Amino acid sequence: METSPSDVLVVGATGSVGRLAVEESLRRGHRTRALVRSSRRARDLPADAHVVVGDLTRAETLAEAVDGVDGVVFTHGSHGGARDAELVDYGAVRNVLQALGDRPARIALMTSIGVTRHRPALDWKRRGERLVRASGRPYTIVRPGWFGYNDPDELSLVMLQGDHRQSGTPADGVISRRQIAQVLVDGLTSPAAERKTLELVAERGPAPADLDPLFATLRTDTQGELDAVLDPDNMPLSQEPDTVQQDLASLGHRA
Numbered sequence: 001m002e003t004s005p006s007d008v009l010v011v012g013a014t015g016s017v018g019r020l021a022v023e024e025s026l027r028r029g030h031r032t033r034a035l036v037r038s039s040r041r042a043r044d045l046p047a048d049a050h051v052v053v054g055d056l057t058r059a060e061t062l063a064e065a066v067d068g069v070d071g072v073v074f075t076h077g078s079h080g081g082a083r084d085a086e087l088v089d090y091g092a093v094r095n096v097l098q099a100l101g102d103r104p105a106r107i108a109l110m111t112s113i114g115v116t117r118h119r120p121a122l123d124w125k126r127r128g129e130r131l132v133r134a135s136g137r138p139y140t141i142v143r144p145g146w147f148g149y150n151d152p153d154e155l156s157l158v159m160l161q162g163d164h165r166q167s168g169t170p171a172d173g174v175i176s177r178r179q180i181a182q183v184l185v186d187g188l189t190s191p192a193a194e195r196k197t198l199e200l201v202a203e204r205g206p207a208p209a210d211l212d213p214l215f216a217t218l219r220t221d222t223q224g225e226l227d228a229v230l231d232p233d234n235m236p237l238s239q240e241p242d243t244v245q246q247d248l249a250s251l252g253h254r255a
Contacts, residue, residue, distance in 0.1 A: 005073075157175075
């Protein structure tokens with residue numbers, strides 16, 4: 001049975017996936033907030049979206065954005081470089097979770113296929129995933145393949161686990177932005193998607209009408225673990241920056 005958040009916040013709402021996530025959330029009947037850095041950036045968003053202004057790098061600016069929400073879709077992303085990734089890819093997740101406090105909210109987080117392949121920017125995305133798992137909240141973490149490289153007939157979704165595709169090229173898999181948005185929003189309501197981490201790609205064939213059977217085939221992440229159930233054990237917590245360890249501890253994780 002579906003459980004349906006009624007108030008959804010989309011983080012990264014003016015991005016290429018974020019705009020579509022706002023549309024999809026509204027289509028599903030959710031009251032939808034779009035977090036933007038300035039109201040000027042919201043001109044292309046649907047009129048039914050409630051625009052809230054906040055700075056992802058400053059938790060104290062996010063109180064209005066998270067007030068009363070019961071679902072959060074993260075579609076944000078940095079533009080390259082380890083420092084930018086730390087501030088945005090990781091920092092946005094930390095700051096939204098901090099702003100939420102004790103409010104219950106289900107999380108759908110977009111990161112990237114190949115996220116466990118050690119690269120400075122990817123490491124910060126993976127740390128963002130760890131924050132979500134450590135928070136104890138219900139979640140779905142989606143690691144999409146290469147955005148927009150799919151042909152028009154490549155719409156048959158494939159959900160993978162273990163993050164084995166790490167060439168860093170479209171050979172790892174392709175996916176449409178609209179289908180990423182659909183999977184993220186569906187992750188907020190599907191019991192079969194809860195505590196699942198997946199790589200998302202598409203192959204030739206029609207789009208599935210129902211995502212629950214795909215979610216149901218996936219293994220559930222182990223409660224209390226920082227990484228996904230089949231991920232490689234290649235980023236020891238003891239070697240993580242002190243600030244990251246402190247952030248995880250503040251969310252209740254015990255090493």
